[in-house]
Amino acid sequence: MHTTPNRTQTRFGPTLADIADDVGLSSSTVSRALDPRRSLMVNTKTRELIAEAAERLGYRPHLPARSLMTGRTQTIVVIAADLGNPWVTPILHGVASRVAVDGIVPIIAETNNDSHVLAELINHMLARGVDAIIILAAQRQDAEVIESAGRIVPTVVAARNLLGVSVPVVTHDDRRGGEMVAEHFADLGHKLVVQLLGPSDVMNFLLRSEGFSTVVKRRRVRQLSIRDEAVQPTLEEGSRLMTKLFDSASELPTAVFAHNDAMAIGAMAAIREHGLGIPEDISVSGYNDMPLTEFLAPSLTTVHYPGWEVGHAAAEVALRLLAGEQGVESVCLDPVFIPRGSTRQMGDQRR
Amino acid sequence: MHTTPNRTQTRFGPTLADIADDVGLSSSTVSRALDPRRSLMVNTKTRELIAEAAERLGYRPHLPARSLMTGRTQTIVVIAADLGNPWVTPILHGVASRVAVDGIVPIIAETNNDSHVLAELINHMLARGVDAIIILAAQRQDAEVIESAGRIVPTVVAARNLLGVSVPVVTHDDRRGGEMVAEHFADLGHKLVVQLLGPSDVMNFLLRSEGFSTVVKRRRVRQLSIRDEAVQPTLEEGSRLMTKLFDSASELPTAVFAHNDAMAIGAMAAIREHGLGIPEDISVSGYNDMPLTEFLAPSLTTVHYPGWEVGHAAAEVALRLLAGEQGVESVCLDPVFIPRGSTRQMGDQRR
DNA sequence: CTGTTAGCGCTTTCAC
DNA sequence: GTGAAAGCGCTAACAG
Numbered sequence: 001m002h003t004t005p006n007r008t009q010t011r012f013g014p015t016l017a018d019i020a021d022d023v024g025l026s027s028s029t030v031s032r033a034l035d036p037r038r039s040l041m042v043n044t045k046t047r048e049l050i051a052e053a054a055e056r057l058g059y060r061p062h063l064p065a066r067s068l069m070t071g072r073t074q075t076i077v078v079i080a081a082d083l084g085n086p087w088v089t090p091i092l093h094g095v096a097s098r099v100a101v102d103g104i105v106p107i108i109a110e111t112n113n114d115s116h117v118l119a120e121l122i123n124h125m126l127a128r129g130v131d132a133i134i135i136l137a138a139q140r141q142d143a144e145v146i147e148s149a150g151r152i153v154p155t156v157v158a159a160r161n162l163l164g165v166s167v168p169v170v171t172h173d174d175r176r177g178g179e180m181v182a183e184h185f186a187d188l189g190h191k192l193v194v195q196l197l198g199p200s201d202v203m204n205f206l207l208r209s210e211g212f213s214t215v216v217k218r219r220r221v222r223q224l225s226i227r228d229e230a231v232q233p234t235l236e237e238g239s240r241l242m243t244k245l246f247d248s249a250s251e252l253p254t255a256v257f258a259h260n261d262a263m264a265i266g267a268m269a270a271i272r273e274h275g276l277g278i279p280e281d282i283s284v285s286g287y288n289d290m291p292l293t294e295f296l297a298p299s300l301t302t303v304h305y306p307g308w309e310v311g312h313a314a315a316e317v318a319l320r321l322l323a324g325e326q327g328v329e330s331v332c333l334d335p336v337f338i339p340r341g342s343t344r345q346m347g348d349q350r351r
Numbered sequence: 352m353h354t355t356p357n358r359t360q361t362r363f364g365p366t367l368a369d370i371a372d373d374v375g376l377s378s379s380t381v382s383r384a385l386d387p388r389r390s391l392m393v394n395t396k397t398r399e400l401i402a403e404a405a406e407r408l409g410y411r412p413h414l415p416a417r418s419l420m421t422g423r424t425q426t427i428v429v430i431a432a433d434l435g436n437p438w439v440t441p442i443l444h445g446v447a448s449r450v451a452v453d454g455i456v457p458i459i460a461e462t463n464n465d466s467h468v469l470a471e472l473i474n475h476m477l478a479r480g481v482d483a484i485i486i487l488a489a490q491r492q493d494a495e496v497i498e499s500a501g502r503i504v505p506t507v508v509a510a511r512n513l514l515g516v517s518v519p520v521v522t523h524d525d526r527r528g529g530e531m532v533a534e535h536f537a538d539l540g541h542k543l544v545v546q547l548l549g550p551s552d553v554m555n556f557l558l559r560s561e562g563f564s565t566v567v568k569r570r571r572v573r574q575l576s577i578r579d580e581a582v583q584p585t586l587e588e589g590s591r592l593m594t595k596l597f598d599s600a601s602e603l604p605t606a607v608f609a610h611n612d613a614m615a616i617g618a619m620a621a622i623r624e625h626g627l628g629i630p631e632d633i634s635v636s637g638y639n640d641m642p643l644t645e646f647l648a649p650s651l652t653t654v655h656y657p658g659w660e661v662g663h664a665a666a667e668v669a670l671r672l673l674a675g676e677q678g679v680e681s682v683c684l685d686p687v688f689i690p691r692g693s694t695r696q697m698g699d700q701r702r
Numbered sequence: 703c704t705g706t707t708a709g710c711g712c713t714t715t716c717a718c
Numbered sequence: 719g720t721g722a723a724a725g726c727g728c729t730a731a732c733a734g
Contacts (some may be wrong), residue, residue: 011502012422012480015727026705031729038729043703063478064424065727068710071363073415082397084440084642092434092461105475108434108459110443124456127414128426129363152364235646243649269646291435295586295620297648366711377721382713389713394719416711419726 014057014186081137094311111137132318138162154321157315170314170331174204177209177303177335186219186308189346190255197229198259238266261286284341298341365408432488437641445662462488462566489513490552500601505672512554521665521682528654528686529562537570540697541606548580549610589617610638634694649692
């Protein structure tokens with residue numbers, strides 16, 4: 001005897017065919033009725049009937065199957081270097097806020113600044129068929145991998161700048177940010193300054209450094225060199241570099257530009273440990289304007305990094321590429337300098 | 352005329368069939384050769400031939416198609432409440448380190464503490480066919496949604512505790528942590544203390560509060576009440592609650608237990624603004640031991656939250672469920688109390 | 703408006 | 719060892 005096969009026992013729960021059986025229609029009609037873009041092609045009563053059955057059976061579309069036909073997964077991946085860095089969160093939120101409008105879900109992955117991990121991750125995401133890739137974790141040595149990803153799927157480099165790739169880059173003007181810090185130091189009358197360098201395989205730090213040095217030279221301010229750079233742009237490394245300066249320098253600077261806020265906080269700890277006051281003895285500027293900086297004692301002078309805007313713009317660019325638009329341009333946003341309590345006029349002795 | 356169809360122009364790049372055509376074998380054999388688990392079923396020379404062709408053509412498996420047959424996506428999703436909270440990063444790393452061993456890629460999503468978003472996200476992830484779900488964003492009102500997710504796919508609640516669900520919960524002993532802070536305050540001779548409460552729909556804060564209050568009562572220490580709680584456990588809210596205390600209390604406490612480090616930092620800022628010193632006038636303890644706390648001035652007394660271990664254990668539990676193991680148990684890890692500079696003995700006047 | 707048919711790329715029987 | 723055929727759940731082309 002040949003009974004109706006029990007389709008409710010499939011691997012993924014009820015399918016379109018189950019609904020079709022239930023209401024006595026074909027699975028194509030059910031497919032149409034359930035797709036908002038095509039549901040007007042089907043009779044209103046039929047549509048309601050189907051919607052009811054879908055609801056009742058607890059139907060849930062099987063996205064992998066759908067993507068097999070459509071070639072789209074409605075997914076965009078954001079690859080960050082280090083999710084522990086508070087700097088990335090606003091960027092992620094900016095991305096999410098833009099793509100949500102198009103019903104796309106951003107998924108997030110992390111490289112820990114390891115280029116191999118980045119390459120593997122990109123490969124995996126291509127295999128998953130993500131619709132676009134936004135890379136926040138670009139390092140100098142990643143250009144090739146990123147370039148070739150860009151040939152397969154819409155790819156955009158954001159937040160961390162990268163030269164020599166043909167994919168669009170969404171970033172902000174790190175060079176200008178570095179200049180702003182140097183101008184601030186010069187305006188305050190500092191005559192001997194130093195930079196705590198971030199890792200040089202990240203373009204942003206290189207640009208900050210260049211901008212800073214250019215203005216310092218123009219304004220005839222002397223610059224010390226530590227002859228070392230942070231392995232990672234962390235608090236610990238900021239502290240290490242500052243300590244190294246104390247141990248090696250014959251003269252002490254009166255102002256320190258740390259390439260990000262975490263390093264600045266580490267440097268401040270080292271300065272205090274050395275028995276000096278901030279900003280009485282040494283002024284300190286960070287970079288990024290991360291959440292805490294305003295609440296530190298003293299509050300940290302820094303450059304505001306427009307993370308949300310960068311994320312939003314990166315998503316916009318990715319969606320344009322995805323829509324097949326030609327000639328999509330790179331974007332560069334402006335930094336804003338935020339003077340606070342950790343820097344002061346030379347010769348000002350107030351506590 | 353009937354020419355060979357040009358298969359290299361398919362939607363997703365070269366397929367198994369393309370490789371099969373290239374080497375003159377069937378796609379079944381190619382499939383077997385490329386799957387490490389079945390590759391020994393195929394002749395060594397054939398296998399090498401196929402591997403070479405795959406490499407040369409730039410073959411990449413199409414995961415959605417594969418998952419259609421296997422029912423597995425090799426994907427596990429971690430749903431966090433707020434990626435800006437540094438507390439989550441170690442948890443994510445713990446998860447990643449465990450699942451990587453099994454070739455599974457964790458993807459990350461965020462709810463912003465919105466229960467609707469959580470429900471939608473879970474739904475979406477089920478539709479994607481993820482193999483397991485780890486939820487770090489559980490709130491009291493989410494129990495039902497989580498429970499029903501658990502019936503469909505291996506699901507584990509981690510980090511934030513949740514009562515009344517049958518899915519395993521991986522957490523740490525928040526009650527004990529709260530007790531530790533209270534014992535510390537009592538040991539230092541404090542007689543009047545206060546808590547800055549985190550949002551009560553998150554179990555962890557409730558438990559911290561209960562543990563703290565129990566010990567405070569037992570040790571005959573008086574406890575003030577602000578009659579308010581943080582909307583979100585943020586720096587701003589910590590500052591707001593502390594300010595509210597200053598505005599309303601007739602007596603000031605000598606020790607403050609903020610339910611997490613961010614709130615503690617906000618509270619410290621408010622205390623300073625009120626012209627009081629930490630710890631001379633008021634001792635402050637946070638909770639979590641987030642990265643910066645050690646470097647604050649004064650360094651923050653806190654309770655260490657074993658995030659990495661929680662993440663690792665949660666992943667372990669998820670993988671066991673995925674493997675079909677029965678009777679998988681919940682896990683509860685121990686807190687470690689970290690006394691630092693923001694708390695001191697009553698009557699100790701040293702700066 | 704609805705049904706039929708075909709097929710996305712892959713794995714999996716079941717033959718040989 | 720290898721191949722042929724079927725089918726996972728879905729959408730798209732084409733009839734009617």
